[in-house]
Amino acid sequence: MTKKATVYDVAERAGVSIATVSRVLRQPDAVRPVTRERVLDSVAALGYVPSGSARGLAERRTGVLGLYFPGFDASEDAPVLDVLAGDQAEVPPFTVEQASADAGAPHPTMLFLDEVLRGAELEAWKQGFVLMIGVGRGDPARETVRDIAGRVDGLMVLAQSVPDDVLARLAQRIPVVVLSGPARGDSYDHVTVSNAEAMSELTRLVLAQADPGGLAFLAGPEDSPDGAQRWEGFAAAIAEAGIAADDVTVLRGDFTRASGRRAAEELIARGAPAALVAANDQMALGAIDAFRSAGIRVPDDVRVTGFDGIEAAALSRPTLTTVRQPMIDLGRAAVQLLARRLEQPDAEPMTVRLPLQILVRESSQRPA
Amino acid sequence: MTKKATVYDVAERAGVSIATVSRVLRQPDAVRPVTRERVLDSVAALGYVPSGSARGLAERRTGVLGLYFPGFDASEDAPVLDVLAGDQAEVPPFTVEQASADAGAPHPTMLFLDEVLRGAELEAWKQGFVLMIGVGRGDPARETVRDIAGRVDGLMVLAQSVPDDVLARLAQRIPVVVLSGPARGDSYDHVTVSNAEAMSELTRLVLAQADPGGLAFLAGPEDSPDGAQRWEGFAAAIAEAGIAADDVTVLRGDFTRASGRRAAEELIARGAPAALVAANDQMALGAIDAFRSAGIRVPDDVRVTGFDGIEAAALSRPTLTTVRQPMIDLGRAAVQLLARRLEQPDAEPMTVRLPLQILVRESSQRPA
């Protein structure tokens, strides 16, 4: 690593002024071909890479968009790893384990975010931006967010991942887009999905296949806005079908596979229903496990549906009927909203609602 | 969005100099408490967020690390999405599909990178850095990579994702760490895994379970360095076991599930082997499909192993014996190497070799 070359170095070596160097890089046509070549040679020879900071400062825009996520993987207390300590020669090339199926699977929300990120990245590229990501960890999420906010032209945050007051302050400085979560009447741009409507439709599909008398709903934790919306959608659908709320068994889980298993066991104890609508895939899969253990067949004896469209839902036996979030498009839409607001800072706040995809698979269909 | 506040605004409102404002933010103890409070009030009132560009320029370091990946998801020709065109009211809240199991699954390499990214993010946070990501797309990968290089203090790149000459030039400006891939004798820091050794060990395990006479290897595409290393590891193990190369059937696939299926069909035509060692999970799973279709049981009739540790391998029936990449740790190690070099620019280039995890599951074990 030689000393970093600057415009001055390039200019001197090419025998021109720094202004010309800058022009060659930003508006090549405004420079005479001979001069341009000379400058480019100099750039190559010196291994010159323009400083993003200087550019950002001078242009008053960085060309970077930020994406802020909450940390879901308990990463604060991840095992220590220190590749610099100790002797590399002592590291074994491999370890052997009799492995259970689900060792170290990532948190589902992480998988969700991975795809959102991919969509954002794609669109950012199309629009000529680079992406900076930050993950919230521990208390001072406030720190990280602001740290990022200072370096970007616009910021995307997952709903509820940033305290309202912090978000409000940041929005004072740069455009903010809120991802997913309920579209509140605030002043940010939003991109969301129609949780409730999709759950209503899914419920209708289930009702068309199941004996209404034996319907059960497995709700998420009380503090989950998504969970709440899904419940609302379900409730609306049964009301519409003329089913009394009392005729439906409602249990509450915490979105984990284990809680789904427990709920199913309780249902079995009460007499298994004809259909179980779960507020997410994990719980649905757990329930299917429990049903199977009890000798109850899915979908023959009980129809089951999930929500989210995680990969395991596609690979399970039976394959799980579910609703898939348009994750890639969530990310892309967020970037589009940001790009728009960067161009029109004073446009009305906008909420984009993306369609969900109901995936009808084996678990919800009564055999012919 | 009011006009962005600067140090000058904050200073003026607090009745101090800009130096004091800067101090309050960077070394609070060097400022008298009263003054400090006054400044902080001003900061809050104005919604002041320091400019990363200005800071980066003045400090001559950005506090950002870059991560550059090749684009694997054919994203260039992703379907058009334009949330700004057309009327939002016309967007349906959902769509319904009779869904096959594997609609729109992400490219396995993407899943790999997602986890590497997560590890890098975690470690970056621990070390007080922020992460910037860039994905190579289309021809001018050179563009993107340089774009990023100009904005970061250090850069991590996936092996082979950046042309050698470009990488060499960037390394002239900032520290570079190469992720995965063969550790060449070049001047970068590397973090890799022991592909060959792990494959040797896996092969030994298989040999302990299978009739050596009927061994088959399903290789990856010729141009894959990983594939090559895995082949070497396999070859070494059979040589060590005194098995003649001619006694092993070697087929070549392209890492896809379909190619695994085809290979298995060919094997079946020639008379199924006692064991099939595949160079990755996808092909192994495809092969299992084909065996099942032909009424050949795994692991009873044929033992099968994969490589990579993708999620589908854990969920398949039978569960697939495989080798899992330490993806999180790859990301973390890369950041650690970068942090080290930032502190000691002239230290010897270092290669960190991370252990692979051999996951012994159902597909490779002859029933008792």
Add this chain to the structure above:
DNA sequence: TTGAAAGCGCTAACAC
């Protein structure tokens, strides 16, 4: 077509 020079917003000596 090219050069000179004024910032962009911040940090860090160095004075006071």
Add this chain to the structure above:
DNA sequence: GTGTTAGCGCTTTCAA
């Protein structure tokens, strides 16, 4: 403890 001031490396008028 606090203020003054000189850069950091680049873009961009404005002149020449």
